[in-house]
Amino acid sequence: MDGYQLQWGNLTLHLLPEKAIYVEELRSLLIADPHFGKAAHFRKAGIPVSEKLHIGDLMVIQKLMQTYHPKHLYFLGDLFHSDLNIAWNDLETFAVYHPETNFHLIKGNHDILPDAVYRSDIWQVHVEPLTIGNLILSHEPMTNIPSDKINLCGHIHPGISLYGTGRQKLTLPCFFICPNQIILPAFGRFTGLYTMKCGKNDNAFVIAEKKVIPVNFID
Template sequence: METYPKGTQIIQILDKEVYLLTEKAVFLPQSRSLLIADPHFGKAAHFRKAGIPVTEKVHIHDFLKIQKLIESLQPTDVYFLGDLFHSDWNESWNDLEEFACYFPGCQFHLIKGNHDILPKALYRSEIWRVHPESLIIENYILTHEPMESVSEGFFNFCGHIHPGISLFGTAKQRLTLPCYFICNNQMILPAFGRFTGLFRMKCEKTARVYAVTDKKVIPVNFMQ
């Protein structure tokens, strides 16, 4: 029987189990694939170069989350759905590749996003498999930006938007949380990186939303 981290929400997509994790990542147990969108590694150093004092600890926390997921779920492949690295090269890229080397039994993939502008030569071939636009695994299409249309029988996992959902209390309190946003045959993953903002999603009747808290992933069953 498959085990999964505490707080995980398990849903069915194309008649297969999909794990929505509190770490803001998706696990596909049938193919032992871990999906991560928009970590934006290197963003802290990018801001420091511009004179804004941001600590590198924001990325260390994300490294530890990935380590925990790899150790607990034992994926064979990790797919970054774009915006792996925030912008131009800085010293944080060396930290990222050194971290990836600790998991030789795991293949790392990058579906390139709009922030992935590093020269191709920088991606060490023994670590990275780089896919320019999209990749199909099983009947899942992995992209960075949401696809405008998805063929019948397929499902699109993507990122780019950094989706969030606002929950309102009886005393007019408002709490905006990252979320998994599903509409028709597409899921937009929450941004994995801590150093990212949120875009508040508008919920149509066909949308399914799962808010992410530190302890569990919660289905949102009412209109916002």
Template sequence: MEVPISQIIFQQTLLVLLKEKAVWVPSLQSIFIADLHFGKAAHFRKSGIPIPEPIHQVDLLNLDYLITNYSPQNVYFLGDLFHSDWNGQWNVLNEFLSTFTDVTFHLVLGNHDILPPLHYKEAVFQIHKSPIEIGNLILSHEPLEEIAEDRINLCGHIHPGIRLVGKARQSIRLSCFHYKPNQLILPAFGRFTGLALVKPKSTDQVFGITNEKVIPILS
């Protein structure tokens, strides 16, 4: 397993920020992921936009890497696991996750998690319709506005990104973790997602994500 490069310690709880766009919390033996948007390619193809399905295979490979290397007891998906209407990729995702028999999968419902209740009832996930608390973590899809001082909100929804500009005015856009006081907004895990550029305040921290590592941008 790689040595963690970027991490946050919130009231003695260690949150390890991973280049796979996930958070590992060793004390809870849990991995946290936001905005997978699995099945989005098929959703676009139904609308006549030719998006290749293998784009989601990389997401499955990343999930396999995380579970195999960290051996979590729980994996929490912080909303927008699946992109809107049902398609066959829902079965692909459930069949893939069901092979990890020692892991409990949780889904905190997001605004794109709109499948009929029967699909969730028959799925591998424990479904949470509202934000939940795990230790001193509050898990939600959308960022919460009111958070107790002794709690940290892990959330997604925003798809945070940062734009870096070089001396020659060349620029690059990176997914990032956006850490505010009492809140950590996770990057979108899925490859087929966009970015919303963040405007961090002086009290915030931003951690950019490359293929090799997580880089503190502002601290």
């Protein structure tokens, strides 16, 4: 599967078709909006959604960890969707089997589990945006970002609509890049997309057919 490599200052950012970013120099893997537990949340409401959806997402993370051997795994918010359910046990078991990696959570609006749920020996929980060198990690996109920093975030679930002949329209998840900011696509497959409006200083890299592809905007 083909990713796309960006250079920002002294950092090499790998935009991955698995909807994640790997920061080479920091040995850090970044994932936004997995929304684990959402399937069980919908089943509780009487909507039949298979738990295999989340197991498949964990298998994708497992493959990424086997490929990149990250020292740190940062979830950029909305790790777990709404109330506590059985999916949390699967997530913690997964983390326990990777003691070589530090698991971080930058809290998002859906991260409403009681503080006691986050076991201190597994999770490093950050309530506020986290600054690491020239990176600022947050859940929601920030404004007024210092010129020497880049904000990596989620929350939006960005997508781009592409148009073809015969009124064909296809909306795909993307990495959305505006000055000093990269908004990651939602990692979870059961999340939906928000179609982004693109300005002249914006760029997008869509995820299609297991590749990350730059999109050229025409004014």
